[in-house]
Amino acid sequence: xxxxxxxxxxxxxxxxxxxxxxxxxxxxxxxxxxxxxxxxxxxxxxxxxxxxxxxxxxxxxxxxxxxxxxxxxxxxxxxxxxxxxxxxxxxxxxxxxxxxxxxxxxxxxxxxxxxxxxxxxxxxxxxxxxxxxxxxxxxxxxxxxxxxxxxxxxxxxxxxxxxxxxxxxx
Numbered sequence: 001x002x003x004x005x006x007x008x009x010x011x012x013x014x015x016x017x018x019x020x021x022x023x024x025x026x027x028x029x030x031x032x033x034x035x036x037x038x039x040x041x042x043x044x045x046x047x048x049x050x051x052x053x054x055x056x057x058x059x060x061x062x063x064x065x066x067x068x069x070x071x072x073x074x075x076x077x078x079x080x081x082x083x084x085x086x087x088x089x090x091x092x093x094x095x096x097x098x099x100x101x102x103x104x105x106x107x108x109x110x111x112x113x114x115x116x117x118x119x120x121x122x123x124x125x126x127x128x129x130x131x132x133x134x135x136x137x138x139x140x141x142x143x144x145x146x147x148x149x150x151x152x153x154x155x156x157x158x159x160x161x162x163x164x165x166x167x168x169x170x
Contacts (some may be wrong), residue, residue, distance in 0.1 A: 005031075007039045008060040010047070010080075011069040017043070019101050020069035027065075047083045057083060061090035065097045066124075072102040072109040081114070088122050097125040 009024065011017040020041075028037055040059045046052040060066050070076070076084075098119035100112055112128070119126035 002034060002036050005035045005037050005065065006059065006063040007037055007065045007067065008056065008063040009039060009041045009067045009069065010044065010056065010060075011041070012044050012071055015103075016069035016071060016101070017041075019103065020067055023067065023069075023099070023101055044077065044080055048079060053083055057087040057090070061087040062094070063096060065099060067099040067101060068111075068115055069101040070111050070115075072104055072111065075110045076114060084118055088118060091122050091124075093123065095123065097127055098122070099127045101128070 007024065007027075009020050011020050024037075024039060040056065040063075042052060042056040047056060098115060100115040102109065102112065116126045118124075
């Protein structure tokens, strides 16, 4: 059964948007057999519009993946940083990934550093390129926890066997 994945994409300009389109195309091609995708697109200028900003913040607060396509140079505008903080506070403990796309490896750029800190504060994984495999979130249902607690893994079997052998020597 396919899982529906929610993706929020925010881009600085048309060049950055193209980078995000290519990334999303690759993501969908790689995982289309397992997942369906609901992708929302917003430009930085749209985040200044009240209605678009609210819709984008709502989707980003619930999305499994939030993608920022930006230029490496400079800083994010204060309005964009305020928008990020607005949805980050609403995410709660929801797992997910934040992707920072730039035109080059920009690990020392101020935008990269800020986005990485946002991911960290939000409990999200941070990527700058396509991950090798799907990022799976841990289900938080009681049924999942109970089922997982009943599973005997190789590590648990080894611990139990070690405890058995320690008891028989006494």
